[in-house]
Amino acid sequence: MRQSLARDFNDLLERGRDRQLRLAVTGLSRSGKTAFLTSLVHQLRHAGLEARLDLFPAAREGRILGAQRVAQQDLGVPRFPYDEAMLALDDTPPRWPEPTRGISELRLSIRYRPGKRGMFRSETAHLTLDLFDYPGEWLLDLPLLGHDYLSWSLAQPLATDSPLHNERRALFGDWLEAVKGLDPAAEADEASLATIAEHYARGLREAREAGFANLQPGRFLLPGELSGAPVLQFFPLPGLAEHDRASLAALPEQSVYQTLVRRFSHYQQHVVKPFYREHFRRFDRQIVLVDVLGALNAGPERFEDLSHALSTLMKSFDYGKRSLMSRLFAPRIDRLAIAATKADHVTPEQHGNLVALIEALLADPLQDLRYADVPVRAMSLASIRATQAREVEHQGKRTPALRGTTLAGEEVLVFPGEVPARLPDAEFWARQGFDFPAFRPAPRDNGTLPHIRLDSALEWLLGDKLQ
Ligand SMILES: Nc1nc2c(ncn2[C@@H]2O[C@H](COP(=O)(O)OP(=O)(O)O)[C@@H](O)[C@H]2O)c(=O)[nH]1
Ligand SMILES: [Mg+2]
Known part of the structure; x- marks a missing residue:
């Protein structure tokens, strides 16, 4: 009661005054963060004009007067390359924006008219929206903070x-070969550790190319200025066990094991922690993007791998009291969205299943979030819709299909398959009932970028701030 009074009072104070919101767009690499941010900025800039945002009342009611990019607060962080992304999408033929290699941010100033309930009905107000884009590879390092070298290695x-892990093992062949002969107790040899670490990094890169998600350490994939530094020269040691802990701890300083322990902890302290301290601390809302369909398309081992990567990632965000991150940095996330991206890869009647599937995939973290009383919504969306839903006659029956242009430029009409509403079982994989090509974005012919339910995401993430 008291709390809700306080909230009403705050609302009253805030209304008609400038508001601020910091939104983190998170997700593993290739989950669709760049596409999401680009479309979000684009739709807000065109809200109230030609943008189609029926599920976003502030826009539908014509209360969004405009959105402009303004100078961001942190001048040391690159600006999100919105113009470059739009140029790519408007190219002939249209291209997907280049993947971004680092962290970036963008500040939008949204001018709006508060809703009917507002005290200052006729006045206009501003919402400053700070958007943050983090490389998926760096996010993958978050779970690493909850480990020491041994427990990490075992995990x-x-x-x-x-x-x-047969498919993954095949990609790490060189590393497995090289690390096999390495004795944890032997004296560390710098050059050989560097070589083995390079094999490991190459395995991670190839695994990423092959669609794997659970890839640590993340900086090995995007080393930036750390390329070649000893802090990036460690790797897990296969064949260890928890019951070896005491004997491993007793190994001499110069041993392989102790050297790897030092590098791991240096990596935690000097690479991972500063990233979260400086960039990942204070945002109010978060959207987690997941390419569920891509993983379905890639098969059981990759799907399982995504599931594992997500649950460890979400555990380290963990918004409840006991979480690692809240103990370290006390975030105050008051709302969260979890979205299955690229929904335009399946026919519309599958979208319900897609939401059910992402809820199943994130069942544990969702339960924790609800327990921690963080409002959370699962949804499916396409930030930039590249296909059109059609119906075709098939054996006398009308069935749904998708029309799109493949990356190679071929026009196709496909039925990608049925999305399971639960975690896929062996039977689903045996039927292999799922397959779709990657599509090229459609030319937008001076219109706004087509999307699926991006407006619904906007409403969930911003709607209450535009009341
Ligand atoms: N069909 C379709 N493809 C998408 C969509 N969003 C992203 N993609 C595809 O996924 C790729 C990776 O997306 P991107 O936004 O760069 O992912 P990021 O690494 O999370 O920033 C893009 O190059 C597109 O091929 C979408 O809404 N529809
Ligand atoms: Mg990106």
């Missing part, structure tokens, strides 16, 4: 030789 997929 890595190749720590044991389970057949679950």
